[in-house]
Amino acid sequence: MKILLYNPDNGVTRNFMPHLWMFLLQALTPKEHEVVLIDGNAKAMSETELVAYCQAENIGLVGIGAMTRMVARAYQFADALRDAGIKVVMGGPHVTECPDEALGRDGGKRHADAIALGEADETWALMVEDAANDCLKDVYQPETDPKGNDKKPNLQPYPHIPWETLDLDQFSLVPKFLRSTLSKMGAGWGKFFVVPIETGRGCPYGCEFCTVTGFFGDSIRFRSNESVVEELLRLKERAKKERGQIAVFFIDDNLAINVKRVKSLLKDIIAANAQLPWVAQISANLLKDEELVDLIHESGGKWIFIGMESIDPANMADVNKNFSKPGDYQAVLERLAKRNIYAITSFIFGMDNDTVGVADRTLEQIHNWQPGLPVFGQLTPFPATPLYTRLEKSGRLTRPKHWLEFAQFVMAHKPMKMTIEEARAEVIHAWSSSYSPKRNAEALEAIKDTPIEYRIGHLVARFFFRGIYFPQMSRRAWMKLLFENRAAIGSLAKEGYSTYRLSKKKLKGRFADVPQ
Numbered sequence: 110m111k112i113l114l115y116n117p118d119n120g121v122t123r124n125f126m127p128h129l130w131m132f133l134l135q136a137l138t139p140k141e142h143e144v145v146l147i148d149g150n151a152k153a154m155s156e157t158e159l160v161a162y163c164q165a166e167n168i169g170l171v172g173i174g175a176m177t178r179m180v181a182r183a184y185q186f187a188d189a190l191r192d193a194g195i196k197v198v199m200g201g202p203h204v205t206e207c208p209d210e211a212l213g214r215d216g217g218k219r220h221a222d223a224i225a226l227g228e229a230d231e232t233w234a235l236m237v238e239d240a241a242n243d244c245l246k247d248v249y250q251p252e253t254d255p256k257g258n259d260k261k262p263n264l265q266p267y268p269h270i271p272w273e274t275l276d277l278d279q280f281s282l283v284p285k286f287l288r289s290t291l292s293k294m295g296a297g298w299g300k301f302f303v304v305p306i307e308t309g310r311g312c313p314y315g316c317e318f319c320t321v322t323g324f325f326g327d328s329i330r331f332r333s334n335e336s337v338v339e340e341l342l343r344l345k346e347r348a349k350k351e352r353g354q355i356a357v358f359f360i361d362d363n364l365a366i367n368v369k370r371v372k373s374l375l376k377d378i379i380a381a382n383a384q385l386p387w388v389a390q391i392s393a394n395l396l397k398d399e400e401l402v403d404l405i406h407e408s409g410g411k412w413i414f415i416g417m418e419s420i421d422p423a424n425m426a427d428v429n430k431n432f433s434k435p436g437d438y439q440a441v442l443e444r445l446a447k448r449n450i451y452a453i454t455s456f457i458f459g460m461d462n463d464t465v466g467v468a469d470r471t472l473e474q475i476h477n478w479q480p481g482l483p484v485f486g487q488l489t490p491f492p493a494t495p496l497y498t499r500l501e502k503s504g505r506l507t508r509p510k511h512w513l514e515f516a517q518f519v520m521a522h523k524p525m526k527m528t529i530e531e532a533r534a535e536v537i538h539a540w541s542s543s544y545s546p547k548r549n550a551e552a553l554e555a556i557k558d559t560p561i562e563y564r565i566g567h568l569v570a571r572f573f574f575r576g577i578y579f580p581q582m583s584r585r586a587w588m589k590l591l592f593e594n595r596a597a598i599g600s601l602a603k604e605g606y607s608t609y610r611l612s613k614k615k616l617k618g619r620f621a622d623v624p625q
């Protein structure tokens with residue numbers, strides 16, 4: 110049977126990185142079946158185009174994964190495929206949290222022939238076999254322990270994802286027309302992939318708005334260091350062969366949750382010379398450790414995603430995230446910046462103690478910090494989270510099924526001290542101020558003493574990261590962005606060119622005395 114694994118985009122913006130679940134399930138598929146992957150973030154398709162593709166390629170089963178944010182779109186694709194007689198199975202956080210919706214047991218339309226609840230590493234092969242034998246059950250769930258909890262995969266051994274041979278072309282971030290020219294630059298920039306790798310699963314912190322503790326559990330399972338290092342080495346080899354660049358996103362929810370373990374992993378990466386530029390999520394409380402930050406730097410860490418959420422400690426207490434102290438943020442960012450590591454700082458507005466002006470108060474703080482990539486969202490009650498239950502019980506949900514009527518930056522409940530419209534205006538104000546051409550130029554100015562490659566990386570990251578949250582899909586939108594930032598781009602290009610000429614001159618001088 111030929112299987113397609115499909116991840117829809119959210120219809121508004123695009124991710125910069127493919128989803129790990131697709132590669133993982135592909136690796137776990139029994140060998141007699143062929144699996145192809147399409148990520149709507151990389152290859153935009155309409156429902157009609159996807160159906161036509163599946164018919165032309167004789168696809169017998171489509172597996173669709175989705176976060177809550179893109180589930181309405183996932184249902185549209187699933188409906189179109191099922192209407193054309195193609196079997197659809199679904200999995201991922203949203204269908205696990207709302208299984209009745211996908212199966213049409215809540216009175217709505219049925220969207221999937223079958224669903225996988227929770228982690229599907231150990232149920233996927235059975236699902237595929239049942240689909241091939243035309244005997245799919247409605248629900249596939251991992252075995253449970255005597256307490257009724259899912260038995261979780263222990264990640265040892267970890268499936269072999271064949272990065273060295275996978276066709277990754279759809280995921281390259283370099284536009285086709287620039288590939289040939291850029292492949293000749295330095296070590297080669299003909300292709301640029303951001304590849305997801307996990308080193309562990311689970312989080313014990315249980316923040317009120319988050320689905321992770323409920324989904325993956327509060328105890329953490331780690332892969333062995335050897336298996337992570339081996340995967341990095343294969344990726345590094347591939348980047349070299351293709352004259353391209355590969356960066357890694359360690360998608361663990363908190364890479365440093367066990368400090369002793371992460372230090373040993375980073376030391377092993379350094380010892381094996383398996384460094385690739387990497388990004389990871391680490392909470393601020395764990396970044397006080399100087400040795401850890403040194404190891405992050407030496408092992409290739411470039412950007413750290415920090416869920417700062419709010420500069421107001423009362424808000425942090427409300428969402429059960431007291432372990433992260435706003436008073437520590439500045440020192441953490443300085444510690445990172447000293448090693449040329451920058452932070453993606455994530456904030457949530459519309460928390461219970463937020464009032465009008467929260468964006469400006471937050472921006473004022475951010476402007477005093479080392480420049481990073483701030484991102485802003487509004488407090489969102491995802492299904493099956495403690496936050497959802499609290500708001501539901503107190504009758505505060507204004508759109509209990511907000512995912513079926515997605516509206517960007519519009520809250521699904523009434524915040525305590527401001528209106529939904531005010532909260533939306535705060536989020537938009539924070540975004541537009543943080544990524545205006547003026548602010549981009551200021552950020553570059555603030556790091557003017559760092560080597561030029563860091564500053565180029567910073568500006569490029571600013572352009573790409575914004576695209577996860579704002580429409581930036583068309584060539585026109587990109588051209589507009591580049592035009593607006595032409596001053597910053599021009600000055601970096603000028604400096605880059607003179608640095609290049611200078612280094613060529615120096616090289617020539619060094620060889621002048623060598624007999625020809």
Ligand code: B12
Pocket residue numbers: 119122123124125126127128129130133171172173174175176177178198199200201202203206225227228229230233305307318319320321325360361362486487491492577578
């Ligand atoms: C990496 C990541 C991202 C990346 C992008 C996603 C990517 N390309 O990987 C970035 C940083 C861009 C991102 C952004 C967002 N993210 Co995010 N992200 C994650 C993260 C940390 C890892 C995802 C991952 O790969 N997990 C590991 C894999 C193995 O797990 P998995 O995807 O769940 O897959 C397993 C099962 O679910 C199942 N499965 C999954 N799909 C399918 C499909 C089929 C057919 C089957 C059978 C099984 C199956 O099998 C897999 C193996 O067991 C998760 C947290 C987490 N630990 O999962 C949050 C998470 C998915 N993100 C979340 C959210 C909310 C967001 C944002 C909406 C945040 C925001 N406010 O803007 C944005 C949305 C972006 C957008 N464009 O719309 C939530 C989703 C909650 C929910 N119910 O939807 C999560 C769970 C985190 C949280 N705090 O709760 N995210």
Ligand code: SF4
Pocket residue numbers: 312313314315316319320321322362363392416
């Ligand atoms: S927000 Fe981060 S730290 Fe909090 S529970 Fe979720 S994954 Fe854990």
